[in-house]
Each structure stands twice: as structure tokens, then as C-alpha cells.
Amino acid sequence: MLSTVEGLVRExxxxxxxxxxxxxxxxxxxxxxxxIGNREQVKAALCATMVKRIEHMKAFDTVFDLFFSGLKAFDVEFQESEGGTTVAEMLNELEDDALHAMLVEALAENDELMVNALIDVFVQRKANVQQGAQVAGNLYVFRVLRALDLPGIREELIEREQIEPDTPGADLRQRMAESDADHKVETLQQKVEAAVRTLLVADRGATAVARSLRAKLPEDIDFLTGSTAEIEALEWTLAPLPVQLAQKLHQKRSHGRRGAIDFRGTVRHSMSSGGVPVDLAFKKPHPPKPELIVLADISGSVASFATFTLQLTFAIRSQFRSVRSFVFVDGIDEVTEIMQTSNNIAEAAQRIDENKGGIWLDGRSDYGAAFRTFVKRWGPQVNSRSIVLILGDGRSNYRQPSVETVEYIAKRAHRVFWLNPEREVSWGEGDSVINKYAPYCSSVFECRNVRQLKAFIEELD
Known part of the structure; x- marks a missing residue:
């Protein structure tokens, strides 16, 4: 058991x-x-001692299932019938249609023991696991879920409620039935995934399967390649960040800085040393807040990255003298007012889309045209207190770059940073022109996930 816990901690x-x-x-x-024979108790104890953030729970569940797949969640006595035949053997003799009907019945009756037994039979029958294959098991899960027909199970569970549409409270009961069915189907899918992982662990061992299944934490999900569900999960990760980052920025700006010499305080302190000013006293520092100007590429390839970054930078606006937001594709528009008056980032994104913000002609990325327009309309407003933050992958569809505009901005601004959501190894390849702009930026950062975005913002000053 201790060696298993050690493997869990390592993963x-x-x-x-x-x-x-x-x-x-x-x-x-x-x-x-x-x-230690009770799976749920072991899981609860290890979770309580090792998991500190709610967004890490899903990753912990997956790793726990790998290393503790031998612990059954239900009592073994359930698997033995009067004639000495196991339930699994009895279920294996049934046709798929009969098993499907029993599964719907067990879900409707909340019979978790029968659901687990039926899932084991379906996985053994439909997954077609290849022994020794170094895979994560996604294909096996897909085969089982396709055989189960989850949408069909959902509809059957709702129909079993027999809700008459004309009766009082029918709408409420219908919504409750749909919500309950959705929850049961989601749980069923999770059980199938766990059962497939158990088979893989039995075949290759927990450590080998962990390397194939290694799940990303929410803060490590790639902005560009993350699935819709993963991107939605990022909102939970971003929620506490603005307050945390604002506090760190404030501490960093105040720590280690001294204001002007406080002559009265210095004279007062010198009284203990015979009037000799051994220790100088300083006034409390009040460092000036910089102005943040954000230029965000909102073309389709980097839209999700720009959305999250705009949301985060605007949320910590209290640490800056002002935050001005601009969006561009082949044109550029200021959206500061939209960001200020919208209730959330989703509403702001919708309003920007409705106004066709950042689009001038064909809606294909043109960094050169966008930067030239920015310099022409707002360039003189950039000053020595300005921090300019450019968000984008630097892919300009083979259109002419405008390096002189970024050079102009860099000369006027305090600093210019560029955040690129692509891997650094792909910069400069194909239609990427970021290498031409990079010499005029204070720094260019690879920023593919929340962890890297958080690290960058902590560096702002």
C-alpha cells in the first residue's frame, strides 16, 4: 500500500x-x-491530505483510479448468487438488448451495484482492448459509449417519469427529470472511463498507463488546442486570479522602494545617537501607477487566448493608472468602453462581435495594417508611463509587416511586451512575422496557458 501511495504522489x-x-x-x-479495504475511505483520506485546490480534484480522481484500481467500490458478496455463479457470468449470457434494458432500469432505480456490474460486462464485450498497446484508451471508451448509446439512455430515463404536459408543475418536473438524466448519463460515462482504465492498468501497470493518460491541470490547458469543455473549465481557474495578482503587484511595487528622506523623522531618530543621523528615515513610497494599453488579435486562431487575457488584465485594472483595450484583425478599434460597461467577458465578446470590432476589409489577420492605424489614431497618446501589451500569434497571412510602427511605439512607451500563444519553436515559420517585430519589443513571451499568463503578469511593474 505504501509503495502505491508513493507512486500516486510521484504522478x-x-x-x-x-x-x-x-x-x-x-x-x-x-x-x-x-x-484500507474500503475504496471510498482511502480516496477521501488521500484527497484530504494532498489536494488543496478544487480545480485539481478531477486530475486527482483520474490518478487515484489508476493506482488504486484493485480496490473495489462495492462489496464482493454482491457478485455471488445462490448457485455459486457470479453475477458477471450470468450477465455475460444475456444479449446486448437485455443488458441495455437492465442498465436503464438500474440507473432509474439508482442501483449502483448493478450499474457497475453491467458496465464491466459492456467494457469486456465492446472495448476490444489490445494487449500491451501503449495507448490512453480513448478509442476503447468511444467503442463502449457508442454501444451504450448515451443519448438514447437519457431519453429513456426521461420517458420513464411519464410526465403529462398539461398537469400542474409539468414544466418543473420536466426540467428536474432532464437534469437528473443528464447527471446519471455523465456519471455513467465517468464509470465507463474508469472501467477502461482498470483494464489498462491490469494489462500494463499503473505507472505505464499514467504516462499515456497524463491529464493536464486546468492552469496547463493550452489556449489554442484545448477542447470546449476544457476552455470553459478555465473560468473556474481564472476566477481567483485577479485578486491574487493585484495583491502581488501591489506588494512588488511597494517593497524595496524608498520615498524621499524624511528630515523630521531623521532628526527624531538621531536623538538616540547624540544628534548624529546614523539611521536615515524615509517617507512612505507612493510609486506611480503605469498605464496599460492592450492590443489584442481576436482572429479565430487566437480568439480564446485574447478573451482570457483581456478578462484578466481588465480585472486587475486597479493596479494601473488606466487600462485601455484595443482589438484588431485587419483593422483596429478601441473597446475600453465595452469592457467597462459589460457585466462579464462573454457579454463583452458578443458586443465586440456584433460591432465587427477590429475588422476593416476581409477579416483576415493583417498586423501591419492594424499597427499603422493604431499609430495614426492613438500613437501620440502613448507616453513614458505606458506599458503596451500585444496579444497575438504574429501570423499575418503573408501580408506586409510594419516594423516601423512597433519601433515608434517602443520609443514612446515605457515598455512593450508581446504575448504569443504559440510554441516558441514555431515562431517565424510560415506566415509568422513575430521575429521581425521582436527586436523592437522589451520582451516576447510564450504564453500558452494560465500558468504562463499568471507568471507574466506577476512580472509587470
Whole structure:
């Protein structure tokens, strides 16, 4: 058991969940006060000692299932019938249609034991697992889910409620039935994934499967390649960031700086040393706040990245003298007022789309045209207090770049930063012109996920 816990801790650290040595020791000690044969107790104890953030729970669940796949979530006595035949053997003799009907019945009755047994049969029958294959098992899960027909199960669960549309409260009962069915179908899918992982672990071992299945934490999800569900999950990760980053920026700006010499305080302190000003006193520093100007490429390839970055930079606007936001594709428009008057980033994005913000002609990225327009209309407003933040992949559809405009901005601004959501190895390839603009920027950062975005903002000053 201790070696299994050690493997669990090693994998959690590998994927980015911090587990200290003390927490590792606490996790091992917690196993002394629980029933180690009870899967749920073991999972609860290890989770309580090692997981500190709610967004890490899903990753922990996946890793736990890999390393503790041998612990059953239900009692083994359930698997034995009166004639000495196991339930699995009895279920294996049934046709797919009969198994499907039993699964719907078990879901409707919340019979978790029967649901687990039926899932095991479906996985053994439909997954067609190839022994020794170094895969994550997504194809196996797809085969089982296709055989189960989750949309069909959802409809059957709703129909079993037999809601008459003309009866009082029918709408409420219908919504409740749909919500309950959605939850049961989602749980069913998670059970199928866990059952497939159990088969893979039995075939190749937990450590080998973990390398194939290694899940990304929300803060490590790629802005450009993340799925719709993963991008939606990022909102939970971003929620506490503005307050945290604002506090860090304030501390960094105030720490280690001294104001002007406080003559009265210095004279007062010198009284203890015979009037000799050994220790100088300084007034409390009031460092000036910079102005932040954000130029965001909102073309389709980087839209999600620009949305999250605009949301985060605007949320920490209290740490800047002002925050002005501009969006561009082949033209450029200021959207500061839209950001200020919108209730959330989704509403702001919708209003920008309705106004066709940033689009001038054909709606294909043209950094040169966008930068020339910015310099012509707003260039003189950039000053020594301005920090200019450019968001985009630097792909300009082979159109002429305008390096002289970024050079002009760099000469007027305090600093110019460029955040690129692409991997650095792909900069300058194909229609990417970022290498031509980079010499005129203070720094160019690879910023593919929330972790890198957070690290960059902490560097702002």
C-alpha cells in the first residue's frame, strides 16, 4: 500500500499538483485510522491530505483510479448468487438488448451495484482492448459509449417519469427529470472511463498507463488546442486570479522602494545617537501607477487566448493608472468602453462581435495594417508611463509587416511586451512575422496557458 501511495504522489507531482514531503507523510499516516479495504475511505483520506485546490480534484480522481484500481467500490458478496455463479457470468449470457434494458432500469432505480456490474460486462464485450498497446484508451471508451448509446439512455430515463404536459408543475418536473438524466448519463460515462482504465492498468501497470493518460491541470490547458469543455473549465481557474495578482503587484511595487528622506523623522531618530543621523528615515513610497494599453488579435486562431487575457488584465485594472483595450484583425478599434460597461467577458465578446470590432476589409489577420492605424489614431497618446501589451500569434497571412510602427511605439512607451500563444519553436515559420517585430519589443513571451499568463503578469511593474 505504501509503495502505491508513493507512486500516486510521484504522478501527482509530475502533472503539477504540489505535494510536499509532510503531506506525503500525513497521507501515509491517515491510512492507519481508516479501513484500507474500503475504496471510498482511502480516496477521501488521500484527497484530504494532498489536494488543496478544487480545480485539481478531477486530475486527482483520474490518478487515484489508476493506482488504486484493485480496490473495489462495492462489496464482493454482491457478485455471488445462490448457485455459486457470479453475477458477471450470468450477465455475460444475456444479449446486448437485455443488458441495455437492465442498465436503464438500474440507473432509474439508482442501483449502483448493478450499474457497475453491467458496465464491466459492456467494457469486456465492446472495448476490444489490445494487449500491451501503449495507448490512453480513448478509442476503447468511444467503442463502449457508442454501444451504450448515451443519448438514447437519457431519453429513456426521461420517458420513464411519464410526465403529462398539461398537469400542474409539468414544466418543473420536466426540467428536474432532464437534469437528473443528464447527471446519471455523465456519471455513467465517468464509470465507463474508469472501467477502461482498470483494464489498462491490469494489462500494463499503473505507472505505464499514467504516462499515456497524463491529464493536464486546468492552469496547463493550452489556449489554442484545448477542447470546449476544457476552455470553459478555465473560468473556474481564472476566477481567483485577479485578486491574487493585484495583491502581488501591489506588494512588488511597494517593497524595496524608498520615498524621499524624511528630515523630521531623521532628526527624531538621531536623538538616540547624540544628534548624529546614523539611521536615515524615509517617507512612505507612493510609486506611480503605469498605464496599460492592450492590443489584442481576436482572429479565430487566437480568439480564446485574447478573451482570457483581456478578462484578466481588465480585472486587475486597479493596479494601473488606466487600462485601455484595443482589438484588431485587419483593422483596429478601441473597446475600453465595452469592457467597462459589460457585466462579464462573454457579454463583452458578443458586443465586440456584433460591432465587427477590429475588422476593416476581409477579416483576415493583417498586423501591419492594424499597427499603422493604431499609430495614426492613438500613437501620440502613448507616453513614458505606458506599458503596451500585444496579444497575438504574429501570423499575418503573408501580408506586409510594419516594423516601423512597433519601433515608434517602443520609443514612446515605457515598455512593450508581446504575448504569443504559440510554441516558441514555431515562431517565424510560415506566415509568422513575430521575429521581425521582436527586436523592437522589451520582451516576447510564450504564453500558452494560465500558468504562463499568471507568471507574466506577476512580472509587470
Amino acid at each position: 501527482l507531482r509530475t502533472i503539477g499538483i504540489p505535494v510536499s514531503t509532510t503531506e506525503h507523510i500525513d497521507a501515509a499516516r491517515s491510512l492507519k485510522v481508516i479501513d
